[in-house]
Amino acid sequence: MSGASAADVRSILSLPSPSTPAPSQSKKAATPLARKPSGISRELYSLIGPSAPTLVAQVAKPRLKQKPNLGGGGSSKWVWRSFKNSARTDGLELGHWVKANTDPDAEYPFARYNAKSPDYSYSEDEYTKFLEDPEWTKEETDYLFNLIREYDSRFYIVNDRYDFPGGPPRSMEDLKDRYYSVCRKLIRNRTGDEASKPQLLSNFHFDKEREVMRKKYLLSLENRTPKELAEEEALYIELKRIEQNEKHFKQDRDRLLRTLLGAESGLPDLPIDEDGPLGDPKKRRRGIPSELDSPATPSSSLFASAIPRRAQSAKSAAEDALHCIQRTDGIMPAGTTTKTAHQAAYLRSFRVPYPKAAVAARVTQISGELGISLSRLVMPTRDTLMAHESLLETITSLVELKKVADRVDQEIRTAKMRLGMRESEPPAEGPMDVDEDGQAPDTPGEGRAHSVVSTRSGRSRKQTGTTNDRRSMSVSSVDTSATSTTRAGTKRQKLG
């Protein structure tokens, strides 16, 4: 009757029958019982427990898969019915399939999407009274308004299709300007809802000059040559560098003030960093020339600990020398025998020093020029390792010195350039300012255009802003220091 059971399969495959029943079977039997059937209170069920099969069988429904409810009540009837579209002006009848129970006289559901945007028209009288313009004839204005009505104020298309016979060539700004100015005049001079007038007027606001300017900048942005792009990029980098220098300068000055005046300086005791009073001091130190003073001092204490501390017997010392054995003490200082101070045994090759990530590329390059692979130390003996480390440190210091030299060079060059500029031309607006002007016209509805502009110059604009902030901050450091004092103060309060 039923399909082959597990036992049958086993006998077919001549497998030994398992001593315990299959876990899956017992599980399957247990799960329906474990669940509390609905209709019995929890207390009662816990009394009876799963050992009341008769009751459970009565209460629990057979767990069969539910049949999907396909609409219910049988299939609905569909009919091919012709319909009229009220959005049409003629009597065209098209047909479509609809459910038989829908109202045959109902309005065509898509007719309501036939929305017309409100359009402005003017009478002959109004035109002569308010709308005369030496640049535009009445015929051309009519033509423009018809086109705008026809294309639902899509000015891109209106501009594309605009071809008034005998008229001068018109740009999109000309068309927009004429249309909006006519609309504004009509709104202003018509009697109507006075309350909504300013709102309406602002809707039809159009500044032609600004639009033309914006387009011009957009075009110039597009027409930048690769050389100009590169120059812009260089300027941007220069800007960043100046900004960074400013920051370092400020920090150095603060530190100096603190050292000289102590608490009287009004500066907080802790060095204030960008990321809060507990900022990573290592990060702060990076790149400051004054901190590069000790490149040759070995940074790791690995080999300092190698100096034998314990007095050795003469014999063992001789034997050691013979077998090239060097005994090392752990680095633990005398007297401390705590667990934390204990140093486990390790392979020396695990402690091969690596160049700092920031200069790694340069260091590997230089070592490559020397024909040495830093990444792989074939025989990490004590001596090789020591040599390796000293080499690494020398290269690092070389790289960093070179960097400093480059920076100073660059500074000199820019200073010279600035000097030259100051001599050659009187104080003039930089290109940045002009660019910023170009950004300014940001009328609502031009968001798309704005996003176009803000690809690159947006970034430069932002940078200009921050530098200005920086400058003002460094000039009046009292201000910032005051705020930072309060910050530190609150911190202390919290701690205390």
Place this chain on the structure above:
Amino acid sequence: MVQYGGDEVSALVLDIGTSTLRAGYAGDDTPKAIIPTSYGFLPVARDGDVAMTEADTEADTAPPRDESKLFIGQHGPSVWRENMQIGNPMSEGLITDFKMIPYMVRHALKNVLNCKAEEHPILVTEPAWNTPANRERMAEIMFEEFQVPAFYIANTGVLNAFAAGKGSALVIDIGHSTASVTPVVDGFVLRKGLVHSALPQLVYAHAKHTLITASHNHPPIQLFSHQLIANKTPVESGAGPRFTLREDRFAKTTPSLASHYENREVEEWIQSVAGVLDQGWNDQAASQRPVRHYEFPTGFNTYFGPERFQVGELFFAHSRELVASNPHLPRTIPALISQALMACDPDMRQVLMGNVVLAGGGSLFAGLGERLNNELVRNFPHVKIHAPGNPAERRYGSWLGGSILASLGTFHQLWISREEWQEHGKPIVAQRCK
């Protein structure tokens, strides 16, 4: 149904291209009837003889033209017939021979779709550079000869954009005879930015030239089609073919049929072998790409290396010698794109470059999509190309867009009805189909 904006009124969509004519029901995803636009015909003098041939279509193809018998559809031009000539009503993407159009449309609707034209509204496509006279003629044919209840003519560029689900797009449509770049904004073509060139024809001509002239790895190749070959024996790659022609047929093959067959062979070779390098032309890169084996109907077979990429390169750049020899070359695709963009408003350019739609059967050239992407990314900051991976969607993009458009509930107010046609006459077409 309503929430998706669709309302199907069993409209038909008809898309006539240079290579094929597509027809089907609006709401479908592929056209049901795809027949070649080329047709065969017999000059009237041979009329009596041909009545006995196996032509299955001509009996149903309505009254044949008085001077010829017509062979339209799958068994039309591809079947060899004595003294049959081949014609094509299209040139440069436009219909130039309207006398043939009713026969072809009738064949597609009646013999393939099996439907009555007078019961279905019909949407016809046109290229963006179609003339007003042409579209009025099309409306006239539909209303007067087919008695359709409603008609609309839509632009292939717009429809390609719709097929990609975009209202604004820069549509690059590479067809059989014409490549065009159409800026579409809000479902309207910007006519000032519309450009097209006969670039695919140059590509075909170059491919044919490559094949029939001797080169370092093959002798001049004879482009006989299967229909003209009696038997052949397999030969080694690169060795001269051994085949016998069907002399009886060969003698009675008209020049137009012969050139049709040759063009088909070239086309097949292009479709299976030719490609485009994805990073500009580079002799080394071209020689590094794997060679492709191809066997012609004559039995001649060989491997094609760099020359298969030279064919596709013509889409993107013309060599200096070529430009020098012919000053009126069709413009390349990058040239077309930059010309189209120059004519558009600067505000619009960014939008268009973010919505580039690649369509047309010619765009299925191997590697063309990647190459186009590489070319555009180099010159524009934000480029996004929509190129359907499904070949049917590319080849029949304009039909698919028409199918979508004609099954929209809101579209049904735009049909030009018979009533309107009778009342207003031809001007209604330009007024309604902007």
